[in-house]
């Protein structure tokens with residue numbers, strides 16, 4: 001489908017998503033639409049680096065996943081093999097684009113100017129990648145995976161849009177899946193049908209959609225958007241006009257602790273002297289969440305929010321707090337999550353980096369308190 005037609009279709013079928021002006025299809029949610037523990041598909045963000053591939057209507061029968069490279073027994077799995085020969089498991093996990101909240105960085109950086117809506121939490125079903133790797137028997141030289149899909153760049157060159165991979169330890173982790181279902185239904189094409197990687201705690205770019213081949217590598221994968229500054233952070237801080245030392249950049253392997261206020265919505269009004277309930281979700285990468293603090297004065301004073309118990313390590317967790325603002329006028333609500341290692345969200349933005357990744361600055365919602 002042509003790109004504009006596809007964008008129009010998304011605008012029509014998912015009217016609550018904000019489509020970003022770009023060659024590829026990219027659309028994000030508004031924070032107030034992310035108020036459910038499992039994000040409905042209508043408001044589940046879409047991030048394509050290239051052109052959505054044509055997926056055959058009979059993919060259920062025809063799709064194959066090849067695993068080769070540093071393995072004793074290369075194999076080609078039919079989709080049905082995955083479903084019948086391996087245990088199907090489910091993992092609830094947050095999927096967040098590394099570029100989410102990029103728009104807040106100053107000076108601005110290259111890349112889609114995402115606001116806060118390139119994040120979602122889904123219930124993913126599939127097989128453990130570890131089980132597939134056990135079936136092909138990794139050689140001792142196996143240290144990284146490389147993932148391939150049929151989607152190509154938008155420039156007409158026919159080059160692959162994205163080929164990312166995972167360190168073997170993460171590929172073997174029990175939460176890492178080759179998934180075929182999301183929120184109780186088969187994956188849709190926009191979200192990677194018939195097969196995608198689920199790599200909880202990793203940036204969304206590692207969650208390869210339309211997965212058709214995994215090559216086991218004897219070194220860090222160097223596929224499309226694995227090298228240079230792509231999805232990498234400098235180990236030591238850099239400024240906007242610095243000459244970059246690319247050897248100092250490392251692949252992002254963990255998403256930082258973060259939270260999102262889902263109610264009230266930006267621009268809200270509420271009467272003075274009445275309860276003002278605030279809700280949202282908090283999540284972190286591989287380090288568990290510890291607490292969420294909230295503020296109704298733009299971050300001057302903080303209160304510990306009620307944080308729902310963890311059900312699954314990579315799911316987001318609801319937090320709540322009820323304010324009772326007494327004075328009419330403008331008000332700024334903030335939420336700030338902290339993980340058990342003591343990392344907490346910065347009050348401004350995260351450390352500036354050339355591509356604007358991993359901004360976990362506190363979320364602020366501005367509103368107005370009205371005279372009672």
Ligand SMILES: Nc1nc2c(c(=O)[nH]1)N[C@H]1C(S)=C(S)[C@@H](COP(=O)(O)O)O[C@H]1N2
Pocket residue numbers: 044045046047048049050095096097098149151161162190191192203204205206207208209210
């Ligand atoms: N094949 C392929 N997989 C991909 C991408 C892509 O462009 N092509 N985008 C990645 C990025 S950057 C993100 S953030 C997630 C977004 O997943 P979603 O579109 O299901 O929300 O998919 C990842 N997987």
Ligand SMILES: [Mo]
Pocket residue numbers: 047096097098099203204205
């Ligand atoms: Mo992304």
